[in-house]
Amino acid sequence: MSLLLALTLALAPDAGVLEPLVARTYDIAVSEKLVVAASEVGIVTYAPDGAKRLGVLALPGSALRVVLAGDVAWVALGPDGLAAVSVADPASPRVLSRLATTASVLGVAVEGSTAVLAEGEAGLATVDVSDPAAPRRIGQLRVSGHCRAVAVRDGTALVAASHAGAIAVDVRDAKAPRRLGFLQLPGPAQDAAFVSDSLALVAAGPRGVVLVGLEKKEAPRARGEMPSADFARGVAVRGTDAAVADGGGGVAFVSIADPDAPQLVRRAPTQGQAVRVAFRADGKALVAADGSGLVLVE
Secondary structure, eight states, X not given: OOOOBOOOOEEETXXXXXXXXXXXXXXXXXXXXXXXXXETTEEEEEOTTSOSEEEEEEOSSOOOEEXXXXXXXXXXXXXXOEEEEEOSSTTSOEEEEEXXXXXXXXXXXXXXXXXXXXXXXXXXEEEEOSSXXXXXXXXXXXXXXXXXXXXXXXXXXEEEXXXXXXXXXXXXXXXXXEEEEEEOOXXXXXXXXXXXXXXXXXXXXXXXXXXXXXXXXXXXXXXEEEOOSSOBOEEEEETTEEEEEOBXXXXXXXXXXXXXXXXXXXXXXXXXXXEEEEEOTTSOEEEEEETTEEEEEO
């Protein structure tokens, strides 16, 4: 399938479609240098504000999730495994390597020289990414549930495992990841983001978002909750501000200054389903909107 790019700027209240895509857009990663969008035909690179397309790279299968680690984009390709893509020249992204997997890679997080993969029913895997040209699978952990997404901070991974909730895993020894504890959520866990070492935000589908206390990682606890207008699919955190990709409900901006009582600041509609969200350096939100492409929310 070819990637067709529309030229017309479409506007919705509070939200502007920067570049509508015929291809479905699934995720966004943001750095000071560039924005990378993951889509069903590969990845697309943009200028840091997301307004100017710089390059396109076709990949096998669909690019479901993407994270940036320096000049390398790590891309979850579902049943086609994991790809390392050099974005040192954003106009000409190129594949450095691909790691074949026996399970579908649905989510990826990178800390230091270790990538942590969410592999659906197969659980969680760890990969040595010290050499992006030659990643090596080094660890595996079976956990209950369907692992959809993962976040990692200071050696702790938090797995969004659908109806099995949020699962904390010790990945300090990447060769032997160890399950610490879990929290059953009111809805299926879809995505996770750390707020601090002891606090995370988890998207729980039709039940909104839940702040998860990780003071004792062996016993995660529910702090505050905020309901969804539709289906909370993705979350992003910037200090005490959070953004929630809420499906047909657009984007919700939430103050998490008090983790026990998160406050809805406002909602902004998006054209198409809001599936993932990321903050730019200026605090504005970029949204992967299924059916609309890359959307800027003021």
